[in-house]
Amino acid sequence: MNISNHRRTRDRVITVLTYLAMTFVLLLPFALFIGLAAKSELLFRDNSLGQLLFSSQWRPSSGEFGFKPFIVGSLYVTLIAMLISAPICFLSAIHITQYAPRKAAKIVVTAIDILAGIPSVVYGVWGMVFVVPWLGRIAASLGIQSNGYSILAGGVVLSIMVIPFILNILMEIYRTIPKELTEVSLSLGATRWETIRDVLNRKALPGILAAFGFGFARAFGETMAVLMVVGNVVMIPSGLFDPGYPLPALIANSFGELGSIPEIESALMFAALILLVVVLVFNATLRWLIIRVEKY
Amino acid sequence: MDTQAMDAKMGAGGSAKPFEGEGIIRVDNLNLYAGKTHILKNVNIEIPKNKLTVILGPSGCGKTTLLKCMNRLTDLTPDIKVSGNIYIRDQHTGELPVFGAKTDIVALRRKMGLLSQRPFPLPMNIYNNIAYGLKLRGKYTRAELNDLVEYYLRQVNLWEEVKDRLRSPAVRLSIGQQQRLCLARGLAVNPDIILADEPTSALDPVSSEAIEKQFAALSKDFTLVMVTHVLRQARRIADYVIFMYLGEVIEMRPAQEFFEDPREEQTKKYLSGAFN
Structure with a gap:
């Protein structure tokens, strides 16, 4: 050879x-x-797909498996987290990449990296010790019956967890926009803010969508920190201070029963399947959306 | 030192105006440091109104930096220190300092259109690439905007090529068309001055020629300042030439004199191709 x-x-x-x-x-x-x-x-x-997804009856012992409280709980917690983190991430990404002096930006980026590296159980403990009692006091002052373990507590802790994640992607996106585009817009007589609003954000739009999409998927599946502060009561929350029971928490709390009762094992697998499908469908929709706005 | 050399030194370091008629940009003892690097060294030049002035020099001589000082795009780069000043002459307001605490940067930039090395269309459709600057300039009705967009696209000979697809993204145009669109976009804010940084370096020969022709035509009504390192291009279109080397202005002369009778040793070397 x-x-x-x-x-x-x-x-x-x-x-x-x-x-x-x-x-x-x-x-x-x-x-x-x-x-x-x-x-x-x-x-x-024993259950139709409709029953499984839209029934609120959760009585494993009598073979009734309505997942609605868990699905709704997951969605609420994730939504609250995104509502809190999205504006913070968006504005701070703009400030760090467009306005902040290089040294300050470096310090912030280091802080973000540290935040991103903290294990989720630490966020959970921190939430139990600070966020939950604090929300409990606020609820009391508002005359609401709550010990603080609530979907709001879950949302707050979760938002802090996803901020470094989303922010890192957003900063990368703003950094990859060519400097010349800023120069062009400024040279036409636009202010710094007009340039960011009309030119940079437009250019960054597909990336911004992707960043928030990844953030959503991550928040939706986050287990430990949320489980520790959300209350884990099987109910459909009707207010921010009500407890909830997200899907990942259900799986994590009941996996000890895997292998003992076949029906429960099957229910946990189904819960995992819902998580997987929601994230897949969400990602697919987002991809479709990104392609539509990615023409520039 | 003979008188010729002394004259040239005056052109470089003193305040002698190397042309007849009205000047529009006056650079006064400009020094620029990026960190510890001394990029522009005691630059003193004056740029004539409604002429095409070429800033010529090898890569890295500071010519782009000098151009970006004129509309303060240097502000975008951190760690830059500037001493001296640039003055823009205006019929109404007299001399406007470019670097000054009270300088209205937005108004200053609006006086100057910018054409960069590669075309950078805004992330919008063709129509809005022109309309963006117009909307920053003032309030127009839809019909007025339509007319103005057509007017400026015609001015760069682009209208016929794009009139049927004004709503399609500007990035879909060929690179030559994009550069003409960028020129139209710059003209649309009604500047007095057009700054161009090697505007043809990314273009094919046909598109380059189109831009050069545009420039020649525009220099009747606008002051053009173009940075290039292409000698032949400078020869073809320049009215005046500023030759820079290592951050210093070596020679500033009317184009014909500059090419036929260079005074400085470095200029002669450059013209004979010794640097490239």
């Missing part, structure tokens, strides 16, 4: 290896989906 043959073989081997690795990655979501779906099958013997 001569050298060129040797090199050609190596080239082929690498091609095959990279292809296999890619296929493996591609198959992962399908494998997850199929596994969860197969395990959830048992649940469908």
